[in-house]
Amino acid sequence: MGGNSFGTLFCVTTWGESHGEALGVVIDGCPPQMELSEEDIQKELDQRRPGQGKESSPRKERDRVQILSGVFGGKTTGTPISLLIRNEDVDSSPYEEWKEVFRPGQADFTYQAKYGIRDYRGGGRASARETVGRVAAGAVAKRILRKEKVEIIGYTVELGGIRAEKIDYSEIQRNVLRCPDRNAAIAMEKKIEEVKLQGDSLGGIVEVLVRGCPPGLGEPVFDKLEADLAKALMSIGAVRGVEVGAGFRVAHMLGSQCNDPIGPKGFEKNDAGGILGGISNGADIVLRVAVKPIPSISLEQRTVDLAMRPVSIKIKGRHDVSAIPRINFVCEAMVAIVLADHLLRQKALDSSSRQ
């Protein structure tokens, strides 16, 4: 198993390289009789498409998704749903340059070490383009969750050292960076412009909020809900850290501060981030991920070639300055996939323990 599948009952398998024929995903375990159209999925794909904000790459992918199986008469049938996105507007020639050079911060060196062979065109399988399959599968997962009134929203709480000082959810859709603080969003955009001129790139922090998650989701030992969420989010290329609820702040909290008191109406605060003992407690689930700066920068960098001889490189072309805001949708998708899976697992348990 090459690690391209994810999930137990709602199981997603992605495939495809950045500059190959196509990319796609097979979803095995989607419940039958659920309405699903290409438009449902396309909407999610359009959001993560590059070339929208100023901060994004200019490649004009049309990213038209096709449903090839598992849907009949507009409804899922219970059989695997195969989704295909053709690669268009692909010019691999700029990548000939990196055929024998390991770009810093990229997977070039490690793919070569692992496989002894590597599709160097556009980063191959290691490209952020791989996430198109995740977002497509996430769209299907979101439909399952919507039936249960579970809602997922990802937004930018930090970019280039600028922090959102307040969380105004209505603001998120209003700015291209999906930042819930209008003033911070403006400062972030300015910072992006500045860094773009320098040929450099920026990291940040994305927060994902889940509203309406029923209590009981998650398995108590290895498949704790936060464990599966951490894996899901850490499996996104640019992510270097994941935290739930108070996260790293717990390090300097007292137990009396960290414990959430429970009242007749539920938890009275939410430092647990909606998960206790690996199982959702009915409160909002709150996750944060650290996103590293895009490694493709036009500044000069020291590296080596296949023979480990030193070379100095500059990566031409226009690249995104930050994986944010596009990565927000990938985070949402991965969280949706985990929750849909655990929802189905809990339904199995519930219905089998019912007398």
Place this chain on the structure above:
Amino acid sequence: MGGNSFGTLFCVTTWGESHGEALGVVIDGCPPQMELSEEDIQKELDQRRPGQGKESSPRKERDRVQILSGVFGGKTTGTPISLLIRNEDVDSSPYEEWKEVFRPGQADFTYQAKYGIRDYRGGGRASARETVGRVAAGAVAKRILRKEKVEIIGYTVELGGIRAEKIDYSEIQRNVLRCPDRNAAIAMEKKIEEVKLQGDSLGGIVEVLVRGCPPGLGEPVFDKLEADLAKALMSIGAVRGVEVGAGFRVAHMLGSQCNDPIGPKGFEKNDAGGILGGISNGADIVLRVAVKPIPSISLEQRTVDLAMRPVSIKIKGRHDVSAIPRINFVCEAMVAIVLADHLLRQKALDSSSRQ
């Protein structure tokens, strides 16, 4: 699948409750012909045993491990290794009090929500005692790794707001808190004494360092090495955040700062924490986890009973002030299990691609 198994080729299944008959683990997929004795495993268990440092709980578990299968004539046979640890010195009577009350910060509420039934004695399956099986399996994983010269060390870099300002590895074994900074260790111990008197508890940060990991481990998409490590670590009860390499610091780094230049002798710095594109790059792997304060505190807390009626509770008895330092060994064990698994996966790939 109730989520009590972990790993693909080196697969670990734990079982057991805090106050049940016994706890244990079954390891399926351990290579044959490897020397293994009860002493090898016992040594690791003795380290995590409570009642050693001043900060630890006084329960005198002897935690004698027995190998019940999979070893013959002192060597592994390739068949499943079953390890058993009997529960001794168990008095469940203090827990009768919590039969109908949800302790804040514990899994009481969520287990009830999930299963509609709960073994309330000593926290049942949600107890930190569950980790005894993980540490036992980790001891076996460490033996596999040792053959490949891979070494794992967990240590305390923050406790109760006090940070280790330097990393002196030789110091780790010298103080009971496993802190690599002697002065910080002293301050931490003082803090523990202070907070113990208040009836409160403390959180902190553990760092895990892996030396000697060969390049090539990890699968490139969902089973990225850092993704499986994040899941493994986040599946430990008290952990609320995981980061690799520069971790959350990447949020305010520039690409030119974050990328590690490569020279003829390898990576020239290690902000990637030894993993690029989900695959180990041969540098040290560096992980950090946020550990929340022990939720069992003797201060008064507000909560509810099974009928959601408000009650006020104080948890008597002597409890650990912090999951640190014991959790260090659990972190080491989980990292060892992930690395042993990915090492075997990579060996399968290597030997099949060899001509």
Place this chain on the structure above:
Amino acid sequence: MGGNSFGTLFCVTTWGESHGEALGVVIDGCPPQMELSEEDIQKELDQRRPGQGKESSPRKERDRVQILSGVFGGKTTGTPISLLIRNEDVDSSPYEEWKEVFRPGQADFTYQAKYGIRDYRGGGRASARETVGRVAAGAVAKRILRKEKVEIIGYTVELGGIRAEKIDYSEIQRNVLRCPDRNAAIAMEKKIEEVKLQGDSLGGIVEVLVRGCPPGLGEPVFDKLEADLAKALMSIGAVRGVEVGAGFRVAHMLGSQCNDPIGPKGFEKNDAGGILGGISNGADIVLRVAVKPIPSISLEQRTVDLAMRPVSIKIKGRHDVSAIPRINFVCEAMVAIVLADHLLRQKALDSSSRQ
């Protein structure tokens, strides 16, 4: 993964060697709130115990099962159920003889080829004693099925060339061979006596009938119900063939004979054996397995030693003449495990597609 686990939602992991400390099984995924006692399981184990019929081996295993986890106050809690059976009355000395010799028809040669090491005492992991864990897990699976009124019965339809000419279910419990034809049972017993005197052994055919299985169980492609049943049954050491419904008879049937007409009350005959397109159809499920003769015979046999030098051997001691009837209970257990798993899978699907 060494292949010692079985099942997706109801997942069983067995461990243990014939002459090791103990054998056991961990069941992960059993629904909570189900009554379960050691007696429930012991009853099933007592049935498969040797030393009952004339045809059985004289080893007096007491086979006392212990529930070590997952049950609290007489009810399952949803956490893993660990079952342990200690090995008693074990004398490994007769097996010193086979340390360096490959007994024909046994797994001696292949374990050595696979692992380069082998626990030769009592056949090690390859012993029929390994099935004690399967039967214990099967007892738990049967409890799940009983709630749904699903009943499983295994019986002997052929032994030593003697065939049951009629199926009288009431007769099965009345004779030790579990043969549904009284006259055939008598002839079989005679045959056993005869062959025992010759120092030889006998094969036969076991049929397993499942009554009350609801329609809808089984997944349509690789995890077809008959596919998982075939794997489950073929994974029992002595089994060399598996068929469902008309089985190998379909080879000389016409389509018009083989198809089962459907009427307003359901299927009008049952050559499909209760499964169509991999999914149960509500009719009785009928399976048959071919059981090879016990390979341990006291007649002289030609074989080789570890160095592949020819030797001639006689296996002393008293062995069963046939794996039948004991294997009936192992077949029942494996069928129960498959059905419990698919029942839970179908409940997950059902409850998620319900509006």
Place this chain on the structure above:
Amino acid sequence: MGGNSFGTLFCVTTWGESHGEALGVVIDGCPPQMELSEEDIQKELDQRRPGQGKESSPRKERDRVQILSGVFGGKTTGTPISLLIRNEDVDSSPYEEWKEVFRPGQADFTYQAKYGIRDYRGGGRASARETVGRVAAGAVAKRILRKEKVEIIGYTVELGGIRAEKIDYSEIQRNVLRCPDRNAAIAMEKKIEEVKLQGDSLGGIVEVLVRGCPPGLGEPVFDKLEADLAKALMSIGAVRGVEVGAGFRVAHMLGSQCNDPIGPKGFEKNDAGGILGGISNGADIVLRVAVKPIPSISLEQRTVDLAMRPVSIKIKGRHDVSAIPRINFVCEAMVAIVLADHLLRQKALDSSSRQ
């Protein structure tokens, strides 16, 4: 998990419906650096194509396979291989008739029972057309096996009650029925013509021979080599029985007849069919499967509609008289997938136990 994936290290996921847009398979875990072209796979697909022999259906599928990912510069890269076959020449109108009727011997009734919805066009996912993905994946598995000199051949040993009396391997390629007995092949063809005129269909038996399989493949308990092979073969729609080596003949053998003596050069006969204790022993692996008659016949049949009202039907159009010989290639493919998987598993074990 809807059961559309198969394999542990070499993992195959198929998708697609008979009259959908396309069918395909994703292969995760194929070793890197292996030469692979569309022609390699096309050759295998062409063999199973209908419309070749007199006994086959006239639908003119071109079945052009496309490699969409995982291959770069003619070599596998270690990333998932996605294979796509577009559906062409599809006319679904004849199937409108079966929208509300359950055809006997088909999966119509059970899909409806399971999912409450069903793609009735051409049998949907239950169509034999689903096997195109299996054969494509099998072609890749065969390439892995060829490097190790493992060869798989499937052939017809019985059809319509006519048995091959001898096995002349050179004859298999010479007749369209892949029967190793020339005279039997002629009689079988005659029988097919006869039954076709009657509007009926025929069953038979396929034998699969594996030459050159190294000893050591297979895991000793649930994932015995014959268990995984039985599942793989029984998961093919028309298969109703599977046996290995002497198979059901063991029922009337004595132990002294059934055991294969071992000599200095290996096993002196092969009633075990190449597998002992779940592990390959180096001898030829011999498997046989019972193939039921095609259920689509033009004779009148009694059945019911969705409301369980009795109806009488005749299935028009030209259908195959037998799944044989096409099913031979599906059997070969499934055996190849199992062996490739176990080969990789054994390589992992071998390389990890080597000092």
